């Protein structure tokens with residue numbers, strides 16, 4: 001039997017796999033991934049990874065920036081552990097071969113990043129995720145015993161009596177369905193940006209892991225906190241990394257004016273602020289965009305209103321040295337050259353602060369089930385993640401989950417209970433029935449793509465940058481109804497080989513579960529904090545809501561939302577202050 005089965009071959013999953021292999025080479029480890037590991041979304045990270053290394057910076061300052069950036073919703077014990085271990089992980093990565101960019105004297109180069117008051121973001125030009133994932137992938141190859149299920153899609157967790165016993169997965173190439181028994185499972189399935197219509201997230205980011213855990217009774221945490229990144233290319237949603245602003249880029253409105261000087265990085269302010277304003281936190285910058293739009297100072301395009309990112313003053317040499325990928329993306333996808341042209345940008349859904357509720361070691365309330373990376377909520381990101389904290393997060397907590405799962409697997413050697421076999425058989429029948437739905441006799445039901453679009457627009461309308469209670473309440477109902485309709489969705493392909501329609505259907509069902517939790521948590525939180533801004537409750541309310549949202553799936557399938565206290569260690573809640581000269 002497999003000791004540690006990891007679902008996900010991105011940064012968190014591969015880091016966990018190496019940790020297990022290093023803990024005890026005798027343990028049997030497997031990595032199941034619906035895409036070839038190097039195609040996981042981690043590969044597309046551009047800007048960098050935060051970790052204290054530069055002279056004059058301190059661990060406490062990184063903690064404080066993260067906690068205030070997260071509007072005091074982070075668990076501070078988790079942040080302290082994260083900040084202390086992040087530099088060690090980045091150095092470890094260097095030893096495994098990650099080519100961090102360097103200063104001319106040979107020291108690791110760091111760049112400023114949004115909401116970080118000191119320079120602490122390590123980078124490998126603007127292809128950090130590519131190098132990070134490559135480094136981890138090649139390191140896993142040292143351990144020949146790591147079993148890989150590439151392009152296998154996990155459809156169910158096998159859970160009996162509060163304890164996980166493995167998964168059911170289908171091989172996308174052949175349609176083969178297998179029960180894979182395991183002593184522990186680590187979910188490292190990434191985020192779920194695809195629940196929104198306009199996102200930087202790869203098509204694979206459909207929240208499967210969150211849905212798998214939620215369906216089996218594990219709660220999700222802080223799902224209402226959805227990060228909009230202020231600079232996505234219109235139409236494609238491709239990200240223009242924050243590094244472009246870190247290297248000196250400006251945001252200007254339709255009058256060519258650096259409008260952020262009029263905002264307290266979000267709310268209009270009478271006192272102009274000039275310094276570092278483009279490097280405010282992402283929630284505030286995205287909110288400032290909405291204010292500009294309301295004032296008629298954005299530019300209308302067929303793909304929505306935009307402002308401009310101006311890099312022209314940086315010059316060709318700096319752009320090519322520091323952010324070559326930005327130039328490549330602009331040329332390929334926008335047919336313009338940032339050395340001479342303005343880049344049209346608008347806010348785009350980028351990251352989920354919420355996820356599967358875990359402790360500091362990735363453990364969920366289901367025994368033997370762990371979660372790490374973007375699919376988990378430890379929580380270090382609170383109400384708003386700071387850019388460049390996610391890559392070190394997947395390393396630090398991927399490793400921690402790997403070590404914890406390895407220890408659990410060594411202590412719990414019991415055989416799997418018979419109930420698990422029958423669960424596996426039930427799941428096989430369910431999948432076969434769904435696929436059979438694709439027989440020609442079936443011209444009924446709605447198209448998967450139509451239901452998906454309806455879900456995405458419902459969620460954007462209700463849980464976008466600004467939200468109100470009545471619209472959210474309607475969205476919860478609409479999403480519940482869409483979930484039922486998705487059970488009857490039309491399938492046109494009953495083949496076994498590469499049945500991507502079946503995968504799309506299963507992903508849609510995952511996304512609908514998640515979308516509903518986002519709307520329900522947003523409705524329940526009657527305050528404004530970080531990325532969650534309610535026009536009907538515009539102030540932060542620490543008395544009632546200095547707490548995580550915890551959402552369980554009720555037996556009738558509806559989300560049931562409660563609150564969980566935040567862990568405060570050394571930093572009492574205060575005001576978020578940025579960009580003061």
Ligand SMILES: Cc1cc2nc3c(=O)[nH]c(=O)nc-3n(C[C@H](O)[C@H](O)[C@H](O)COP(=O)(O)OP(=O)(O)OC[C@H]3O[C@@H](n4cnc5c(N)ncnc54)[C@H](O)[C@@H]3O)c2cc1C
Nearest residue numbers: 008009010011012034042047048154190373374388390391
């Ligand atoms: C464009 C972009 C740029 C970014 N830039 C930065 C940056 O500069 N700095 C930073 O800190 N963060 C950045 N982020 C965020 C960061 O990259 C991600 O949060 C992080 O890489 C997520 O890693 P992960 O391992 O949790 O998930 P992923 O890398 O998304 O991997 C998820 C894995 O789960 C597998 N999987 C999912 N569902 C299933 C299933 N049902 N069955 C089997 N396998 C499954 C997938 O195949 C995949 O291997 C960026 C994000 C984006 C989208």
